Amino acid sequence: MTRLPAGGLIDRGKPIAFRFNGRTLTGFSGDTLASALIAHDVKIVGRSFKYHRARGILTDGIDEPNALVTLGSGARAEPNCRAPSVELFDGLEAYSQNCWPSPNFDLMAINGLLSRIFVAGFYYKTFMWPAALWEKLYEPLIRRAAGLGRLSGDPDPDTYDRSHAFTDLLVVGSGPAGLSAALCAARGGLRVLLIENDSRVGGRLLSQRYKVDGELGTAWADAALKELVANERVTILTRTSLFGAYDDKSFAAVERVSDHLPGAAIGRPRQRYWKIVAAQAIFATGATERPIAFGGNDRPGVMMASAIQTYINRYAVAPGKRAAIFTVCDTGYEVAADLAAAGVDVAAVIDARRQPGRSLAFAPAISGEIVRTFGKSLTAIEVRRYDGGVERIAVDLLGMAGGWNPNIGFASHLGNRPDWNESLQAFRQEKLSDGMMFAGAADGALTLTDALASGEAAAARVMSPASSMPPIGTSAQASPHVVRAIGQKVFVDFQHDVTVEDILLADREGYRSVEHLKRYTTLGMATDQGKAGQVLGHAVLAQHRGVEMAAVGTIAARPPHTPVAIGALAGMHRGEHLKPVRLTPTHCWAAENGASFVNAGLWKRAQWFTRAGDADWLASAVREAKAVRSAVGICDVSTLGKIEVEGPDAALLLDRLYANMMSTLPVGKCRYGLMLREDGFVFDDGTVARLDESRYVITTTTVNAVAVMRHVDFALQVIWPDLRAHACSVTESWAQIAVAGPQSRALLQDLLPDIDLSNETFPFMGAVAGTWDGIPMRLFRLSFSGELAYEIAVPTNHGDALVRTLARLGQTYGCTPYGLEALGILRIEKGHVAGGDLNGQVTAHDLGLGRMLSRKKDFIGRAMAERPMLVDPGRQALVGLKPVDPTQRLSAGSHLFRSGAAHVAGESQGHVTSVAYSGVFDQWIALGVLAHGPQRIGEVIVAASPMRGTRIEVEVCNPVFFDAAGERLRA
Amino acid sequence: MIISCPHCGPRDSSEFYFRGEATPTRPEYDAGTAAATGYVYGRINPAGPQKEHWYHAAACRSWLLVERDTRTHKFLSVTLASEQGR
């Protein structure tokens, strides 16, 4: 055990049992998985991505590239969790990744010996030929050998929540700068939302032994928290990771609600996705310590110096017994002092700057560099002094203090690239989007005093843009440090195993732009987005080429800043909650009568009604269609869009919306109407009924109900705002039921004894508004089936009563409920187009409806519909199709070929758009579009479906298969 | 993105339907095919401020004439399309 005897922000009174690779270990409340593993002297946590090198814990937070573990098991297994940011809880299970059988002995480590083929660009080079083997052989092989953890493949069993927040000021990060900004803004009366990724506020104050206002940093942070919590205008979200900055001051974050609690939390979401809108945002996101490039810098036992400081001070664990620090900045000396204070033997501080920072009482400060490291996990380092000497020092812990990179990635989410700052020797965000600023270390203010002042200055600027608070300057640092390698791999991107040699190779091969470098070497493309090592990698390129860092530049960070579970983004929108469900007014009645339902947009529509004796769904549909042709059927058509149009100019509006004339429609009549898009193609079709001089109700297809309403609004508000007309969707207000078949009149006359429904007083295309049982009622004599038919509408809440009354009265007439499949059969027998026939690429001429295009008026789409290519007789136009062998079954989507032509795309002359089994003809029939179609009636062609492997001879025929004269519907 | 609807106030862009670049005045049929072609297909596609039509589909059903900078997604102005030129 290397738990220090005292200190730390852990609760030694609350031990926690957890399992790592099957071993039961214990830690304390307040530990992370990483600190608890260090307490148990676990040095090797996993294996690296490409070379399967043994890797230990490198950092103390979200930028961890090495210590990635899979948490949990079964469906809850979550791969690639960063051990330093996993809170310990009772029963936590963690497993090493990328190793078999164990992280200490990994058979795949042979990849390290094959490292010559895994160099930069290996994807492009090694496996270029033959291409066919790539998918089957190379890629699966590489994925198995090199790769990250695995998903369970099971559905996510957890639930996720979603919240919205609106605030005057969003503060991201609760270190000294974030806390001082939040305090200052809250005292100024702003609504403040403070977001902290950690389980407690304080940031680096939790890792250091600094004092603020005379008290320990942690105590100051606790006092600040207390003041903020007491302020009702302040909201604090801990365990919450901001992951994206978006347009218009919107931000996205994920709160880990119960990830840190033992067992699956009952009644609580696992995580909560926050969508935040903030008038101003201060990013006090701190800085990430950068590694130093030297041989063997990935060996377990080599850590970031700042991480060592965190483990010693916050978690009271010593990651080693004898330590050295390799530094290019003064913070390295602080860590050495903290190590010494904790009782760890400090062997040396190796300062790579030519003028070392200071001397130490407890250890030698060496001016020089580390060139190599030794041991499976670290046992010794080789130091080359600038005065010429080389010495080997036995240590089991080495801290890298390579300077600090401000965490500015969120700025580039909005497209703002950072600038290289020469005195800071790091990228700093100069160009900012409106409402976003950086403070503290994230702005280059690296000392505690500056960070506190910087947070306050940022808050002051939020409250008063003209604030005279002087800007806080940036600190000075040494440049990113690269040691010339001797024989050992030098890593810059630990998670993706990218070495200095890879970068030099990419440069030799011409991949010099950082964007090319990134893709060729995969530098910064791992799940950590290169937070730790990417800038160091770019420094390698700059130093090698002898150019300034400013000329090399850096890569834009992109959302998500840290990986986000897809479940958190989906929230509650999964399974049956993915989309809202719309039920028709007769849904319950249909369900009671054996209906199977199908999704039509958001609607559930009855597809067929199963009755005893029906062999299958087709038998049901054919039986229902036959009932309509021979007796009477009822079908809910409420899903059709219904729009009421009213006003003195309503007729004029409809003339402009429809291709055919509507102003001539008499009151009490309906007319079929065709709408075009402005580009001349068919948009939608439906019926128009004139209820009185200035009042119409129009119907749309189910799928276009919303689009037609939008279109009507566009015409009224944008194109012709001077028209005195109004339109309103009433789709949900009316239940509408089709009553179709030879007995429909008799049935409706029983229902409506006070209205004369004889053919003379209420002929085909009649419309009447009246009452049924004292309830408003509209009756239209419309026919989609080709039979004598009506559609009756009542207010939606009476739809159920209406359908039940119709079914009861209809018993005498053999009334049969019918669904969408029967509806399809009936309309295809009549050659009525719908659904797949209207695919947005057909013209009125294509559908044989060219005569409907009025020449007496302007209407939407008229000018473009007259373009020569849109009226070319060679276009694919609507035809009927029937198999020459009546036993054969047609399938929609089949392509149409001239008899004897090759069945290749270039020879296709059209396709089958709708098919149905016709009970009237006892065979499959179809509608389709065919080049020169109307001139080819009687020709035998081939319908081929390469998808289904079918080729069927079909005869081209008139699309109106049944009652072409239309006698039945006028009966 | 947040769009300030003149009727409903600042609302999330997910409530709106985006039609595209606002086209000039629709030509009458008599203006001919060339004018109609320009109206239907002609777009400036600027890198910078662009006039657009948005529809507040999930609320007041107003068509809005919006000026948005295509480089920054900044909304420069939002007015009711029906009041254009009045």
Ligand SMILES: [Zn+2]
């Ligand atoms: Zn609105």
